Amino acid sequence: MKGFKTVTWNFTEASHGKGAPDGVGGALKNLADRVVAYGTDIPNASALLENLAKHSSVRLFEVTEDNIAACGELVPPFLKSVPGTMKIHQVVATEPGNIRFREVSCFCSHSCDCFSPKEFVFTQRESEETIKVGTWVLVDYDGDLYPGTVTQIASGQYEVDTMSCAGDNRFYIPSIRFAGEKVWYYLDDIKEIIPEPLPTSSSARHFCVVSEIWAKYKKKVQ
Known part of the structure; x- marks a missing residue:
């Protein structure tokens, strides 16, 4: 992780002092x-930056929006969310993809067990490297399952040409x-990569997904 062995982040309550960054922000x-009180309009972020730069030594x-979008693309798509996010006050990481978190911060040691820390591993079921155009997949559409082939992939989403249900x-x-x-x-709507559906014995026009x-997945969406 960029040469760091341990990374920790502590979330403080709203309106509480947070050290130097909070002081600079308040100033x-x-x-x-x-500036506004003296008659200058600040309609957007660019105007705010321009006016503050004239009267402050802070860099x-x-x-x-392009900066934000570029950073967003660095984050792997469809990561699972950490349970109880709103209650978390401390996050500690010692290896990529794995964090320890707790509802009460502790600073005695990054590996201590104070206040019952929990662990969470960020994993992905599938990736763009696995699902290609032409791949057969089973998708969940409003609680119903449909087999189909992937026809396009763009911006972490998959266009699927599904079969009709009979x-x-x-x-x-x-x-x-x-x-x-x-x-x-x-990606969360794609349940699994599947083999091409097989013809049923009752009709040459009808096909079925491998029964297993x-x-x-039928049990999970019911």
Whole structure:
């Protein structure tokens, strides 16, 4: 982790002093109030930066939407959320992808067991390296399961051309496709990569998902 052996972050209550950063922020807010009080309009972040830079020795930088988007792309998509996030007051990490957290901060040791710390590992079920265009997948659409093939991948989302349902684990390929029928799915909506559906014995037009896979996910969405 960039040469660091341990990383810790402590969340403090709202309106409580947080040290030097909080003091600098408060001073800049007061300065902005004075600038506005003397008749200067500050309609956006760029104007705020320009006016503060004229009256303060603090080095300021504007964070643009492009900067935020670029940082967002560095975060792996579809990471699971940490349970009880709103109650967490301390996070400690000693290795990538693994954190310890607790509701009460402790500073005696990063590996101590004070206040019952919990562990969380960030994992992903699948990735863009695994799901390719043409891959058969089983997707969840409003609580119903459909097999289909991935037709496009963009911005962490997957366009899937699904089969139509004819009954429990019975699907068919529509003879006519209308514009807009293909749906974009997030990775969390893709339950599993599956083999191509098999023809059923009762009808050459109908297909079914491998029974073991269908039974596993059908129970979860009911």
